[in-house]
Amino acid sequence: MFTNFFLTLRDNGVPVSLREYLTLMEGMQAGLANYSIEDFYFLSRTTLVKNESNLDKFDQVFGHCFKGLEAPEAEDLTSEIPEEWLRKLAEKFLTPEEMAKVEAMGDWDKLMETLKKRLEEQNERHQGGSKWIGTAGTSPFGAFGYNPEGIRIGQNESRHKRAVKVWDKREFRNLDDNVELGTRNIKVALKRLRNFARQGAAEELDLDDTIRSTAKQGYLDIKMVPERHNAIKVLIFFDIGGSMDPHIKLCEELFSAARSEFKHMEYFYFHNCLYEGVWQDNSRRHQNRLNTYDIFHKYPHDYKVIFVGDASMSPYEIVYPGGSVEHWNEESGEVWMKRLLEIYQSAVWLNPTQEAHWDYTHSISLMRQLMDDRMYPLTVGGLEKAMKELSRKH
């Protein structure tokens, strides 16, 4: 029945399954939608969408699929309008004097004619150039039809006020998951990267084991286990200075969220590309440089590596020895990146620049190639994808 709608939803990336579609059918059969497009919209939304970040997409697809369903063409409407509707309409469009005049003539046909004329004027006025609103590229599906008020007769009062359909309002736009990152959102995304393990001092009562061994021994034998905690170990490399300055706030938020989320987290700064030295305190970057080799030796290969940087630089800084803007580097950034990626199998690059702009900067595509395409935008959606990639077993 609505297969087309269902398939379009899937095509546009709203994850709907057959089961939910059948539930919708069941709901229709139970008469929940009551033959009203608005009720149907609410019902399909509650059955098919399971995450508020998909609500906006759903609204767009709905608007696209059911465009014009509610609004038949104006011309053939007048011929089918029930009499009482016309009376109601007449009260609205004709002044009391006119009404009285027509009624005094006692001619229903006359009334109809006047009304029709009036309606036509109305239509012309409304259709003259302002029939379509909300065009101009903001929506991927084109414009949505707008009904001049003459069409909307026969509906009860509250509907009259509503010029724009509920789904056309797109109220859920800012819940879409490729915008806004706050510390809290970041934390939620980082939580995906979890791997609980018991390590350290035994400090929690293991009830099951206590009972088992008590039953075996015949006296109360208390057993303890270490507490479970997130055993993921992370190295984060932040690009700092230069073109990264506009993204400082975002990076700070990411840093503070990551700090509280991972027990084993080490962070380092670099500029533009990884070379033989990194630093941990930005104010003393030239005095306290750490040798990158020392990092490779100190942290075992099961550490996960996250780069945060815009990767926007001159391509020479990656490809050629001596390409760095700050110092003379014996070996090219490319060599250092490859070295690191060989040791640490799980690594991702988070890029605060918008994904749409990546193709315009040569160094970004270079870096992306080096990272085996594991570059993600620094948005909630991108962060989640990155965490999924990191939690994959290698």
Next chain:
Amino acid sequence: MKFTGTDTYVATPDLMIAVNAAITLERPLLIKGEPGTGKTVLAHEVAKALGKNLLEWHIKSTTKAQQGLYEYDAVSRLRDSQLGDEKVHDIRNYINKGKLWEAFTAEESPILLIDEVDKADIEFPNDLLQELDRMEFNVYETGETIRAVNRPLVIITSNNEKDLPDAFLRRCFFHYIKFPDKETMTAIIDVHFPDIQNILVREALSLFYDVRDVPGLKKKPSTSELLDWLKLLMVEDMPVDVLRSRDAKKLIPPLHGALLKNEQDVHMLERLAFMNRRENR
């Protein structure tokens, strides 16, 4: 049996459809939304409107799915066995029923609220899949199967701290309570404080939305905070012109403590007010 809101709860049409769909098709209803938009209250109000019993199961980070079904109290059985208590021979004496068991065996189908499901461990919803779908579960200790006599209406709330698994979501209806617009908000206030002066409400509301629009607030005030604030304004008998006088000297709303719960937010508002004053001079 239809839910249309109550005299103390304003339900928007989309919420009504979602609740009624869950009632008719006997599926769980998952409610999300900003904190303070009335997710938990919804369950109370649905119970009140339908005249049903409400069973509440509040989830904490340590809650296990099994606790909702039943718990086998091995420790007291062990103790009883050492004391030679007669009770020890029947294992049933040591099985404590959980909320789901209670809901399944209730004589009249109740409403079961699973509050803040996202607080629990990531695997928690997965462990409840079959139980919520078929409304039955096995008690391994006694070998009996508990089956729902009347399927209860299950309302689940989530604060979005963790993602819920897809398999779980597919079995639920979903509704996101969005922040009410001005019209709905006025209706909500009418319901709670019918005698509050009209003008006061209007002034308070526009002030409230102004505060919500301040960029960069850590925690935007929500419905429940607005209601608290109004209560305070009424108790203090705040004259309307204090609210209306948005002169430069007093840009911070009176009794702002009820609206802003974060020191940094208050500071920021003060700073903005200060800057504003300078501009106007």
